[in-house]
Amino acid sequence: MGLMYRIFIRPTLVFQDSEKAHLRSVKMLRFLSNNRMTKFFLSTIYKPNKKLSISLFGSNFIHPFGLAAGMDKKGEAINGWESIGLSFAEIGGVTMLEQLGNPKPRMFRSSKHKALVNRMGFNNPGSEKMQHSLEKHYNKFGKPGIPIWINLGKSKLTDNSDAHIDYSTTLERLWDYGDVFVINVSSPNTPNLRDLQDEEELRKIIMACMNVNNTQAKNRKLEPKRILVKIAPDMTLEQLEQIVNVAVETGCSGIVATNTTISRPSELSNDAALQEQGGLSGKPVKEQSTEFIKHIYKFTNGSLPIIGVGGIMSADDAWEKIIAGASLIQAYSGFVFHGPGLTKDVVRGLNRKLKQHNLSKIEDAIGLMHKESD
Numbered sequence: 001m002g003l004m005y006r007i008f009i010r011p012t013l014v015f016q017d018s019e020k021a022h023l024r025s026v027k028m029l030r031f032l033s034n035n036r037m038t039k040f041f042l043s044t045i046y047k048p049n050k051k052l053s054i055s056l057f058g059s060n061f062i063h064p065f066g067l068a069a070g071m072d073k074k075g076e077a078i079n080g081w082e083s084i085g086l087s088f089a090e091i092g093g094v095t096m097l098e099q100l101g102n103p104k105p106r107m108f109r110s111s112k113h114k115a116l117v118n119r120m121g122f123n124n125p126g127s128e129k130m131q132h133s134l135e136k137h138y139n140k141f142g143k144p145g146i147p148i149w150i151n152l153g154k155s156k157l158t159d160n161s162d163a164h165i166d167y168s169t170t171l172e173r174l175w176d177y178g179d180v181f182v183i184n185v186s187s188p189n190t191p192n193l194r195d196l197q198d199e200e201e202l203r204k205i206i207m208a209c210m211n212v213n214n215t216q217a218k219n220r221k222l223e224p225k226r227i228l229v230k231i232a233p234d235m236t237l238e239q240l241e242q243i244v245n246v247a248v249e250t251g252c253s254g255i256v257a258t259n260t261t262i263s264r265p266s267e268l269s270n271d272a273a274l275q276e277q278g279g280l281s282g283k284p285v286k287e288q289s290t291e292f293i294k295h296i297y298k299f300t301n302g303s304l305p306i307i308g309v310g311g312i313m314s315a316d317d318a319w320e321k322i323i324a325g326a327s328l329i330q331a332y333s334g335f336v337f338h339g340p341g342l343t344k345d346v347v348r349g350l351n352r353k354l355k356q357h358n359l360s361k362i363e364d365a366i367g368l369m370h371k372e373s374d
């Protein structure tokens with residue numbers, strides 16, 4: 001963890017409202033990374049000097065560690081994520097319509113348990129405004145140096161029966177600006193959103209997105225973009241397998257596992273912040289997410305790329321997800337508790353792990369635990 005962050009910034013978080021502290025950090029990163037001098041300064045401090053290249057989804061990733069959805073809902077700090085060394089950034093969730101989200105306070109932090117609870121409710125500028133701001137950003141700065149993924153949510157006002165229109169309209173408007181699109185049917189803070197994980201509902205949404213994807217690609221004489229599905233950790237293994245089957249049948253390129261959990265482990269019962277209503281993230285969701293990664297890997301014989309997210313706070317956590325079957329990994333809460341230095345720590349630690357296991361590249365570690373137990 002960065003010493004500066006540990007000494008000067010983390011202690012002050014205790015006195016700040018979680019959401020305000022978060023918004024300030026993203027704005028600061030935007031400010032610093034939109035200026036050449038300060039961007040260079042950030043890169044010097046935070047960019048890992050080791051490489052762990054991996055090719056996936058038609059992109060080259062300098063290492064497997066990226067930013068999870070929700071941190072940069074408006075795509076404000078696109079230059080920033082690259083400058084602090086992340087290999088890709090998922091922006092959004094974006095919904096077709098602009099939304100304020102749920103009433104505040106709606107984000108709660110427990111430093112003791114390295115956990116957050118949020119019930120943001122997809123606060124975001126909506127697909128039209130997002131299209132304009134991304135167009136402006138790309139015109140000014142050019143195409144970002146790292147792959148940009150866009151997380152697609154559903155507007156609260158849109159009925160579940162019209163969800164396919166909501167998701168596919170956002171995809172159409174933002175198609176030019178994302179390398180990968182993630183269909184998020186797993187946020188717990190939009191009423192009934194998780195019902196869209198149901199087989200038929202999900203198929204309808206993916207098919208609508210695939211149609212838009214193919215049309216946009218054809219019109220521009222480009223390859224279609226990769227489409228992934230992001231799932232919740234709160235379901236049975238049978239439901240999980242159903243979703244994976246639908247994803248494979250409809251041509252999705254992978255699964256993002258997982259979103260936040262609505263469950264509350266009993267050992268957290270004394271922590272008032274974590275008893276708030278909403279989705280729990282950070283350390284307490286780590287095991288649940290890793291179990292799902294393991295299961296998906298086994299169920300698909302490692303044939304479907306998995307993006308592992310949930311409770312990554314260190315290189316050990318990242319390694320656990322990779323050997324369970326994740327090809328790429330992401331974090332949100334880890335950056336809140338460990339600051340931007342987390343990326344360097346994770347990449348350095350993963351390099352050490354490869355050496356310890358006599359492996360030459362990160363691809364060889366994906367799903368390693370299944371191979372070792374054969």
Ligand SMILES: Cc1cc2nc3c(=O)[nH]c(=O)nc-3n(C[C@H](O)[C@H](O)[C@H](O)COP(=O)(O)O)c2cc1C
Pocket residue numbers: 068069070071092093094107116118120122151153184187230258259260280281282283285309310311312330331332333334
């Ligand atoms: C405040 C907050 C907002 C989030 N917003 C989104 C979102 O818009 N879309 C999404 O798919 N996931 C969202 N997430 C979930 C994260 O992307 C991630 O899946 C989850 O937090 C588990 O990872 P972590 O333990 O590293 O935080 C959000 C998480 C938090 C804490």
